[in-house]
Amino acid sequence: MQDRTISRRSALALAGAGIVAGLGLVGCGGASAPSGSGTSSSTYKIGILQLTEHPALDAANKGFIRALDASGISYTADQQNAQNDQSACQTIAAKFAGDGDDLIFAIATPAAQAAAGATSEIPIVGTAITDFVEAGLAEASDRPGKNVTGTSDLSPVAEQLDLMKKVLPEVKLVGILYSTAEANSAVQVKAAEDELERLGIASKRFGVSSSNEIQSMMEAAVGEVDAVYAPTDNTVSSSMAQVAQIARDAKVPVICGEEAQVDAGGLFSLSVSYEELGYKAGEMAVKILTGKAKPAELPIEHMAADELKVVSNKETADALNVDLSALKA
Structure with missing residues (x-):
């Protein structure tokens, strides 16, 4: 019988004076997994550290669990959300290490960095991470060399901006909205x-250190630029509805790094699927848990070109009076 237990605890409570036990969901079905590198009962203990709540990261989490369930292994998953607080990430990661978990699943770069800082022994599988090497999580993409591997959400930035050029040929200046605190954003x-330089389009950076600066920075940006580019940045993504509303009011289109940003009001994107990224990460975790692979030798995986999809927001296009037919060309 498969034992699937997912407990939820408040990350902020963990970072405070004590650790508060959360709610548990238990389900069972399928056959028991063979003994591997996990616990003596053949039930693997997995700590899941998610940086913050927004649709892309939630989808990655969902895909990971789906892959574990599809594998038939027996596991317990301790779900924790750091609410975009780096100190909470570190506290949660330290707890997972202290608990002796068999594997840590880290969703987003800061979560993976916290996990890697807490343990060099427990296998860590990350996702929603743009560049594992740039973030200090791996020595090389084809052979990580450490206890961390996973799936990259590296956006097809050049292709996204090429599409912008087709849809918005009159754009002369693009504002790039990003968090200065996120290593994955610097790469993008x-x-x-x-790419903008190659296209003959000027660019200007609009960096924020926290979500509290989003409104003022966006209000400054839309007064200067013809369009805004929002990469797959956790701080920007979690505030995307606000970003999109300010841009729409100013009649400035926002080109997005991923699908959830479009759903929140951005104009369009050529996007990876975060649920599929999470699923791929789950398959990697199963290989590691069952002794079929080691993180140091398991290459970082990326979405293939034919797995990307063009997504757009018709309501936003109508409000901006933008013709999206070039997206299909």
């Missing part, structure tokens, strides 16, 4: 600047 900002 540089890629965006390089």
